Amino acid sequence: MTDLTISNKNGAELVKKVKRQMKDVMDPELPFLSIEDMGILRDVFFENDHVVCVITPTYSGCPATEVISEDVLTAARVIDPEAEIRIALSPAWTTDWIGEEARNKMEVNGIAPPQGSSHDRAFLTGDGKIIPCPLCKSKNTKLVSPFGSTACKASFKCNECLEPFEHFKCI
């Protein structure tokens, strides 16, 4: 048990600082988005005299989860050397947690963002849904493969500008 009486940590202040640090922890697969943009960082709070960061992995086997955990810990420990990380599996990560601004950033970087809500099952594979080309904005596109370079993306091709592009799967 930590003896709170000898602690001289200011919990609220530390949490605030760690939260600020987290804005610079980027998703290694999508380096233009922070883990906060991605909805991977779920919570930062103070417990038992240290800061706790909670993250939720995007996919069960996503290799980036390990890198992200290390990056979060490194960043948080600059502020609080005893900071801890926790992995929360429930509720399961969903693309619904990716905000509007982050979706726009994806598009600017050539990745078609998830379309709509994950509750619409048709969005799962893009079947029957139009995924516009992030480069020329044409709606004349084709699914090449439901799987892509990372677990979270599917491969598409634009029939107008002929460029291949990736679509962030809606889950």
Added chain:
Amino acid sequence: MNNSQLKSALLRLGDDALILGQRLAEWCGHAPALEEDIALTNISLDLIGQTQSYLSLAGSLFEDGVKTDDELTFLRTDREFQNLLLVEQPNGNFGDTIVRQFLFDKFALLRAEHLAQQTFNSEAAAIAAKAVKEIRYHADHSSKWVIRLGDGTTESHDRVQKSLDDLWKFTGEMFISDEIDRAGVESGFLPNLDDLKKKWDEEIDNVLGEATLTRPEDCFMQTGGRTGIHTEQLSFMLAEMQVLPRTYPGTSW
């Protein structure tokens, strides 16, 4: 359901995912097309991720001390694995791999949907909730391939029909209940396999119908995976999978 039964149930979940994940990884660099190479290995990655979660949870329930997911993966012998015989069958041709995937995905999805809803073990529910999203995607992919191959050319139809006929004898095992399953059903943790089979039959028949494939007659079903009696295929696979950590104990990257 006592601790030891829960541990076995979790090992079965983890082992199904692990062995199929390892099989699919064997396709890396060998699939018929680049897109499919990526698809099969992506599915493999999801399965290995599910394995890590299930086996870590199972490992926390050992009475003689916690075992890690790596220890359970690399240091158990063939007789200690409790996966279905279906998932250890060799990759064969692309049709064999797709049919094996399709038969398992449809079963695994129904099972994971139940696990995600149950309240007996909240950690397993969280793992399953994540897995449901992934398996749904896998099932969609394998079903589409079964349809494409079955309703494709005469050759693709005949070959995938043969894959189905060859693998059918491994499907009965998915629905056999033993005392672990019965205890699991009683506590609400595991689905009733008779009910699950009805749904599975329906879904399999729908896809096979669209694929113009004939559902094989139920034949003598091979069993034993759940009690560690495997086909010869598993030992060869484990030999390759486990050789490094067994040769260099405790090694790391």
